[in-house]
Amino acid sequence: MEKIVVVTGANSGIGLALCDRLLSEDGRLRLCLACRNMKRAEAARATLLVSHGSARVDLLHLDVGSAQSVLSAAEELKARYHRVDFLYLNAGIMPNPTVDIRAFFKGLFSRNVINMFATAEGLLTQQDQLNSDSLQEVFATNLFGHFLLIRELEPLLCQPGHTSRLVWTSSSNARRSAFSIQDIQHRRGKEPYSSSKYASDMLSMALNKHKNQQGLFSSVICPGLVMTNLTYGILPSFFWTLIMPVIRGTESLDPRAKYHSLTSGLGTNYTEPRRMDLDDEMTEVFFSKLLELEKEVRRNLSKKTADSEHYQQYLNEIQ
Ligand SMILES: NC(=O)C1=CN([C@@H]2O[C@H](COP(=O)(O)OP(=O)(O)OC[C@H]3O[C@@H](n4cnc5c(N)ncnc54)[C@H](OP(=O)(O)O)[C@@H]3O)[C@@H](O)[C@H]2O)C=CC1
Numbered sequence: 001m002e003k004i005v006v007v008t009g010a011n012s013g014i015g016l017a018l019c020d021r022l023l024s025e026d027g028r029l030r031l032c033l034a035c036r037n038m039k040r041a042e043a044a045r046a047t048l049l050v051s052h053g054s055a056r057v058d059l060l061h062l063d064v065g066s067a068q069s070v071l072s073a074a075e076e077l078k079a080r081y082h083r084v085d086f087l088y089l090n091a092g093i094m095p096n097p098t099v100d101i102r103a104f105f106k107g108l109f110s111r112n113v114i115n116m117f118a119t120a121e122g123l124l125t126q127q128d129q130l131n132s133d134s135l136q137e138v139f140a141t142n143l144f145g146h147f148l149l150i151r152e153l154e155p156l157l158c159q160p161g162h163t164s165r166l167v168w169t170s171s172s173n174a175r176r177s178a179f180s181i182q183d184i185q186h187r188r189g190k191e192p193y194s195s196s197k198y199a200s201d202m203l204s205m206a207l208n209k210h211k212n213q214q215g216l217f218s219s220v221i222c223p224g225l226v227m228t229n230l231t232y233g234i235l236p237s238f239f240w241t242l243i244m245p246v247i248r249g250t251e252s253l254d255p256r257a258k259y260h261s262l263t264s265g266l267g268t269n270y271t272e273p274r275r276m277d278l279d280d281e282m283t284e285v286f287f288s289k290l291l292e293l294e295k296e297v298r299r300n301l302s303k304k305t306a307d308s309e310h311y312q313q314y315l316n317e318i319q
C-alpha cells in the first residue's frame, strides 16, 4: 500500500536530504513537501525528481509559524489524503544567533570541551520576536505550529487498525535548564532555540502517552551538527570549512530516547539512542499548557476572522 509521508521544512538542508533518502529507501511512497516558500519548494521537487524520476512528490504551502496557515494547510491535507503514515516535524529556525567567543575559549581548555562541541552548551544565544499570533517566533515555528498541525491532522494520523508515526528533528542543544514551565514560550530568556527543542522532546513523550492507544507513535532524532542554512547563519561557510575537522570527532525506537546521528573521530557515521532528560510530571503540565494555548490561539483567530468580516460588511454598507 502506498505510504503518505509529509515533511515540514522540506525545501532545504536536513529536510531535503531526508526526502532524498526516503525516496531512495522506498520508491512507492508518496511524499508531500510542506514548505512556506513555494518557489523553493518547486526547486526542491525538481532536485528530487532528477534522482528519482518516477517519484510522486506533492507540494503544500505551510508556514508553521502562522496558526492560520497551519489550519489552512491541514484542511488541504485532509482534502488530499485519506491518511498520513509519517509526519516529519522538521521545519525550524534559529534567528540572530550569537556565539559567545569568551565562553568558547574558556570551554576549549576545560573538561567540558567535548560536551561543548556536541551540544553548544553555554555558547549560543538568539534574539527572538513576536509573530503575527503574538507568540514567540521560535516557539511558534519549532514547536507550537507543529503541535497545532498534529492536532488538526488527528483524523489522518489516528485511524483504527492503522499506525502512524511522528518524527521530530530535535537537537543536542535541547536542554532542560533552558526551559521553564512558567515561561513555555521562552519570552524572557536568551536561548529560545534550546528551549523549543527541549519542549519538542517533552511533547513527543506526552504524545506517546496520550496517543499510542490510537495508533500514533512519536520519536525524536538529533541529526548532529550539519552544514545547512541554519548553521551558515551562525558562522560563514569558509569558517566551517576551517573548523569542521576539529568538530567532527564529537558526534530507531524507545520513546524516551533521542536518536543521535554521530560521526566517530575516524569519520564513520553511526546512530546512537540516548535517554532524554525528561520529567513525567512537568511533561504532563506542559502538555496541558499547550492545550490551553491552543484554545486561546483558536479564539483569537476566530475573533480576527469575525472582525474582518464585520469590517467588510461595514464597507459594503457605506458604499
Ligand atoms: N543544522 C544542524 O546542525 C541541526 C539542525 N537541526 C534541526 O534540523 C531542522 C532543519 O534545519 P536545517 O536543515 O539545519 O536548516 P535549514 O535552514 O536548511 O532548514 C530549515 C527548513 O525549515 C523551513 N522553515 C523555517 N521556518 C519555517 C516556517 N515558518 N514554515 C515552514 N517552514 C519553515 C525552512 O524554509 P525556508 O527555506 O523557507 O527558510 C527550511 O526548509 C531544524 O528543526 C533544526 O533545528 C537540529 C540539530 C542540528
Ligand SMILES: CC(C)CCC[C@@H](C)[C@H]1CC[C@H]2C3=C(CC[C@]12C)[C@@]1(C)CCC(=O)C[C@@H]1CC3
Residues within 6 Å of the ligand: 099, 101, 104, 116, 117, 118, 119, 120, 123, 124, 170, 171, 172, 173, 224, 225, 231, 234, 235, 243
Ligand atoms: C572559533 C569559534 C567561534 C567556533 C565556535 C564553534 C561553534 C559555532 C559551534 C560549536 C558547537 C556547535 C553546535 C551548533 C552550532 C555551532 C556550534 C555552537 C548547534 C547548536 C547547531 C544547531 C543544533 O541544533 C545543534 C548544534 C550543536 C553544536
